[in-house]
Amino acid sequence: MNETKNDLLQLPNLERQPFEPRALKSILLSTITIICAVLACVPLFSVLVMLIYRGGSRISLELFTALPPTAFQFDGGGISNAIIGTLFMVGIAALITIPFGVLAAIYLAELGPYSKVATIARFSAKTMSGLPSIIAGVFAYAIMVITMGGYSAWAGGVALAVLMLPTILLTAEETIKMVPKRMKEAAFGMGCTPSQSMTKVVLPMALPGIITGVVLAVARAAGETAPLLFTAIFSEYALEPNDPTASLAVLIYNYSNSTSENQLELAWAASLVLVVLVFILNMVSRWIGSRTRK
Amino acid sequence: MAAENREESILPHAETLAAPPTTVDKIFDKCFRTLTLVFTWATVLLLAFIVFRIGGQALPAIKEYGLGLLVSSDWDVNNNQFGIWPQIWGTLYSSLLALVLGGFFGITIAIFLTQDFLPHKLEIILKNIVELLAAIPSVVYGLWGIYVLIPILQPTADKLHSSFGWFPLFSTSFSGFGMFSAALVLSIMILPTIAAISQDALRAVPGKTKEAAFGMGTTRWEAILRVILPTASGGISGALVLGLGRALGETMALAMLVGNSATVSLSLFSPASTLAALLALNFPEADLNQTGVLMYAACTLLLITLVVNMLGTLIISTTTTKGGER
Numbered sequence: 189m190n191e192t193k194n195d196l197l198q199l200p201n202l203e204r205q206p207f208e209p210r211a212l213k214s215i216l217l218s219t220i221t222i223i224c225a226v227l228a229c230v231p232l233f234s235v236l237v238m239l240i241y242r243g244g245s246r247i248s249l250e251l252f253t254a255l256p257p258t259a260f261q262f263d264g265g266g267i268s269n270a271i272i273g274t275l276f277m278v279g280i281a282a283l284i285t286i287p288f289g290v291l292a293a294i295y296l297a298e299l300g301p302y303s304k305v306a307t308i309a310r311f312s313a314k315t316m317s318g319l320p321s322i323i324a325g326v327f328a329y330a331i332m333v334i335t336m337g338g339y340s341a342w343a344g345g346v347a348l349a350v351l352m353l354p355t356i357l358l359t360a361e362e363t364i365k366m367v368p369k370r371m372k373e374a375a376f377g378m379g380c381t382p383s384q385s386m387t388k389v390v391l392p393m394a395l396p397g398i399i400t401g402v403v404l405a406v407a408r409a410a411g412e413t414a415p416l417l418f419t420a421i422f423s424e425y426a427l428e429p430n431d432p433t434a435s436l437a438v439l440i441y442n443y444s445n446s447t448s449e450n451q452l453e454l455a456w457a458a459s460l461v462l463v464v465l466v467f468i469l470n471m472v473s474r475w476i477g478s479r480t481r482k
Numbered sequence: 483m484a485a486e487n488r489e490e491s492i493l494p495h496a497e498t499l500a501a502p503p504t505t506v507d508k509i510f511d512k513c514f515r516t517l518t519l520v521f522t523w524a525t526v527l528l529l530a531f532i533v534f535r536i537g538g539q540a541l542p543a544i545k546e547y548g549l550g551l552l553v554s555s556d557w558d559v560n561n562n563q564f565g566i567w568p569q570i571w572g573t574l575y576s577s578l579l580a581l582v583l584g585g586f587f588g589i590t591i592a593i594f595l596t597q598d599f600l601p602h603k604l605e606i607i608l609k610n611i612v613e614l615l616a617a618i619p620s621v622v623y624g625l626w627g628i629y630v631l632i633p634i635l636q637p638t639a640d641k642l643h644s645s646f647g648w649f650p651l652f653s654t655s656f657s658g659f660g661m662f663s664a665a666l667v668l669s670i671m672i673l674p675t676i677a678a679i680s681q682d683a684l685r686a687v688p689g690k691t692k693e694a695a696f697g698m699g700t701t702r703w704e705a706i707l708r709v710i711l712p713t714a715s716g717g718i719s720g721a722l723v724l725g726l727g728r729a730l731g732e733t734m735a736l737a738m739l740v741g742n743s744a745t746v747s748l749s750l751f752s753p754a755s756t757l758a759a760l761l762a763l764n765f766p767e768a769d770l771n772q773t774g775v776l777m778y779a780a781c782t783l784l785l786i787t788l789v790v791n792m793l794g795t796l797i798i799s800t801t802t803t804k805g806g807e808r
Contacts, residue, residue, distance in 0.1 A: 202699070214701040221599070224590040225608065231670045232615050235626050292525050295518035309522045312529040318724070318791035319784075320731025322758045323536070326780045329765065330535045350532070357525065381503045383514035411619025414733035414758070418765040440621045444628060444738060459622045470617050
């Protein structure tokens with residue numbers, strides 16, 4: 189009897205011991221985690237430093253105003269047509285997708301959130317957001333390039349639109365859903381028709397969130413290369429919407445393995461311009477997002 | 483609080499709004515509602531149309547070559563011999579390699595950011611840095627890979643090959659462009675996706691669970707490995723599957739780095755090819771017959787990614803329980 193009681197009382201030492209194996213293991217794992225986190229930041233800084241180091245020297249007025257050089261032109265030249273091309277095609281895509289996405293989102297969030305169509309449409313949008321970007325290019329090739337008989341900025345815009353739609357639609361749906369219910373009820377109480385409550389109450393309130401989604405989608409589309417490779421291709425001349433059109437992303441790809449040092453430098457400079465553009469758009473969307481959350 | 487302010491701003495207009503809808507209002511309402519419904523249907527139809535158009539263009543090639551195309555490795559344009567097995571292999575192999583690397587780093591970072599390792603402000607800064615990794619366009623990663631990453635890897639890879647050449651993973655000499663460089667860049671690109679979704683899963687673990695573990699006297703890592711990670715495992719596996727989906731569809735970084743040679747090899751240093759890279763490189767110069775084959779390849783890619791993505795979405799939606807507090 190006495191013995192068992194003593195056994196029970198012999199508890200292990202419960203105080204924290206900094207050098208027991210399990211404490212050491214914990215410290216070791218924490219160290220590995222910190223190293224991993226630091227390592228993961230290395231690529232970002234490496235990319236940024238290289239862009240500034242190799243592309244920064246070409247930032248000048250000429251870069252933004254001149255046309256690309258030929259392979260035999262050893263200095264000079266710019267990327268003006270690629271910048272305009274990117275803006276033009278992203279613009280077309282935005283013009284198609286903003287009304288499309290926002291109107292569909294209104295239906296999904298408000299007018300028939302539990303209907304069958306809504307469920308299927310939500311599922312379609314989610315599936316489309318996981319679509320490989322090159323598939324969007326193949327699709328635009330099949331419907332635009334084959335039927336129109338040639339590469340054009342329009343085809344590029346359509347390809348980008350396919351990629352932008354799911355982002356815009358899904359973020360718009362989320363923000364419209366977040367508009368407080370009593371706002372809508374107040375509008376109905378005033379005798380508003382559903383569409384009046386949408387256009388006069390819900391949409392103005394959800395606008396910042398919708399803009400965040402649009403800006404993010406635009407930032408993503410501006411950097412896409414794969415969908416433009418065989419829809420807009422590339423051109424060394426100024427913008428002609430019905431002809432092949434240059435874009436920053438495709439310019440970087442085409443010049444990345446160029447033997448001409450001049451074109452290679454332009455590829456780095458174009459990357460710098462593109463990354464700065466994308467980062468600014470990201471910051472803007474975060475800024476709008478954080479302002480509305482308060 | 484903010485909502486109340488907004489309410490005030492709307493109230494002054496109340497008198498003008500409080501009137502029965504006129505005929506114009508009713509017609510406008512009808513049109514507007516129909517329009518939203520039309521665009522909802524259009525979303526569904528767009529996806530159906532994408533599958534239908536690509537499938538339709540691929541149909542002649544599917545009829546002609548059948549499933550044999552998927553397992554053959556010949557690509558001879560002149561004799562109309564086509565096979566995409568090396569590309570399918572390359573797509574799966576590069577994505578899995580990237581998933582192992584990116585998954586490890588992604589989950590580690592998610593743990594680092596959610597388990598109170600850092601003060602809140604630093605946590606937010608690191609989170610933003612990881613998110614910015616996703617914002618860099620893939621073509622820029624490709625350029626960086628060619629001129630920065632490959633020269634850095636070259637000496638180590640040469641050493642590995644000369645000392646461990648008998649090991650299948652290192653069996654070919656490193657030419658720069660190849661599986662390893664491509665998979666490394668790919669893992670950087672999918673890391674933010676995995677980290678972001680894993681963070682959500684880890685944050686959804688109820689605080690009580692964690693506190694109970696600490697109350698039992700576990701060390702921080704015993705709690706993380708034995709309690710928190712298993713609880714969040716559903717969401718984390720969803721994150722991995724969605725990361726895999728992204729890796730499978732990624733095009734540019736691979737087209738620029740993978741070497742584009744139709745070889746099937748276990749070696750990390752061997753050049754390879756992927757479905758997306760095949761499409762990117764061959765579409766512009768394809769004749770009609772070849773276009774069909776490429777559409778067939780696009781169909782295969784579409785099918786693989788659709789299955790993987792649906793699986794990921796399904797895993798996340800069935801396992802993530804909302805309402806967990808930190």
